Amino acid sequence: MNTIRVVRGVGDAPTKMASYDAALADANVHNYNLVPVSSVIPADATVEAVDAAPDLGPAGNRLTVVEARATTGGVGTVSAGLGWTTGPGPGLFYEAAGEDPAAVRRSVEVGLAAGRDLREWTFDEQEVTVTTAEADGEGYTTAVTLAVYGDSEPIL
Numbered sequence: 001m002n003t004i005r006v007v008r009g010v011g012d013a014p015t016k017m018a019s020y021d022a023a024l025a026d027a028n029v030h031n032y033n034l035v036p037v038s039s040v041i042p043a044d045a046t047v048e049a050v051d052a053a054p055d056l057g058p059a060g061n062r063l064t065v066v067e068a069r070a071t072t073g074g075v076g077t078v079s080a081g082l083g084w085t086t087g088p089g090p091g092l093f094y095e096a097a098g099e100d101p102a103a104v105r106r107s108v109e110v111g112l113a114a115g116r117d118l119r120e121w122t123f124d125e126q127e128v129t130v131t132t133a134e135a136d137g138e139g140y141t142t143a144v145t146l147a148v149y150g151d152s153e154p155i156l
Contacts, residue, residue, distance in 0.1 A: 010133035019140035028052040032063035041091035061152030068095035071142040082145040083108035083128035
């Protein structure tokens with residue numbers, strides 16, 4: 001069976017992109033070319049929350065992800081939430097981002113409920129994780145939560 005790992009990271013840096021890269025490094029997915037997909041979990045996959053991704057292959061490879069991402073400059077709080085609902089068949093991810101962690105969690109939960117209502121699938125379980133970071137007053141701060149589909153694949 002294939003594993004989808006849910007990883008989290010936060011990063012601070014002098015530019016938006018550098019803080020995003022730092023957050024990806026915190027989750028150990030910074031050396032891959034991320035390819036975002038929408039939200040469907042294949043029926044034969046398992047979803048597992050981990051602290052950081054293990055080695056997923058050579059640097060520069062393509063890595064399929066569902067991503068929640070939030071960045072702020074200078075001050076404030078950012079939250080990136082990702083939730084999933086699974087059953088005996090396919091499942092769903094839903095992501096949201098914002099400043100208020102509780103509002104981000106609610107948005108993910110409401111989105112998952114709406115997604116379930118659109119499908120005639122069976123859903124037995126639901127989990128939500130929200131990554132929150134406080135800006136340090138300088139530069140930019142990014143929070144990410146990503147669902148990483150399997151190992152990386154060559155891009156060329």
